Amino acid sequence: MAAGGVQVFFDDRFVRNYDRCIGPLERTLFREARARLAGRAGGKVLDLGAGTGANFEWISSSVRQLCAVDFEPRMLVQSRRRECPVEPLLAAADAECLPFASRTFDTVLVALVLCTIKRPADALAEIARVLVPGGRILMLEHVRSSSRVLAIGQDLLTPLQRLVAGGCNLNRRTEDLVRAAGFRVERRSARLAGMIVEIEAISPS
Numbered sequence: 001m002a003a004g005g006v007q008v009f010f011d012d013r014f015v016r017n018y019d020r021c022i023g024p025l026e027r028t029l030f031r032e033a034r035a036r037l038a039g040r041a042g043g044k045v046l047d048l049g050a051g052t053g054a055n056f057e058w059i060s061s062s063v064r065q066l067c068a069v070d071f072e073p074r075m076l077v078q079s080r081r082r083e084c085p086v087e088p089l090l091a092a093a094d095a096e097c098l099p100f101a102s103r104t105f106d107t108v109l110v111a112l113v114l115c116t117i118k119r120p121a122d123a124l125a126e127i128a129r130v131l132v133p134g135g136r137i138l139m140l141e142h143v144r145s146s147s148r149v150l151a152i153g154q155d156l157l158t159p160l161q162r163l164v165a166g167g168c169n170l171n172r173r174t175e176d177l178v179r180a181a182g183f184r185v186e187r188r189s190a191r192l193a194g195m196i197v198e199i200e201a202i203s204p205s
């Protein structure tokens, strides 16, 4: 099989088995963080890289509108079976070139996505563009560890992770990228030697 064919093979399995594979991590690491973040989303909300809709059940019923976009339509299709207090509008879209007017959203939810997007700085610039002035980005991401030893392990494992997990990088310095994009970090917390972060940041106006 050619290199492109191998990637297609693993991408296909990633899309079909995402919920099953992430299930154990969901229960131990992500569920409560999703509840904390999605529960703070308000107004017009963009769930960026929504995937199979794992954030949906945590969205508050007071949210005015929920748009869920993802690069991969087969992930979005699976999101249709999720419970959500607000009927989400689903659209296939690239985070690096969002099909929305500037200043459209009050909140952008980003869960486990900046690890995968090819050019995360471009995606952050797009997020800043579509947020209203003072709008919020609410993020749950796995990132490069604050432990040097673990970070080296992440560097070594990242090529394999990219192959089998839809292009996911284990070792991104995502918080640095958020700050470099001009966002003002209002809250942040980190767990597991700095590998799991929750960040709430205000859009550069």
Ligand SMILES: C[S@@+](CC[C@H](N)C(=O)[O-])C[C@H]1O[C@@H](n2cnc3c(N)ncnc32)[C@H](O)[C@@H]1O
Pocket (backbone or CB within 6 Å): 048, 049, 050, 051, 052, 053, 054, 055, 069, 070, 071, 072, 075, 093, 094, 095, 096, 110, 111, 112, 113, 116, 117, 118, 166
């Ligand atoms: C690890 S999954 C996370 C899905 C979901 N947010 C969650 O928390 O379970 C990463 C998602 O990002 C999407 N993605 C990757 N690059 C993207 C891009 N440039 N634009 C939009 N979505 C993208 C993938 O298709 C995938 O659904």
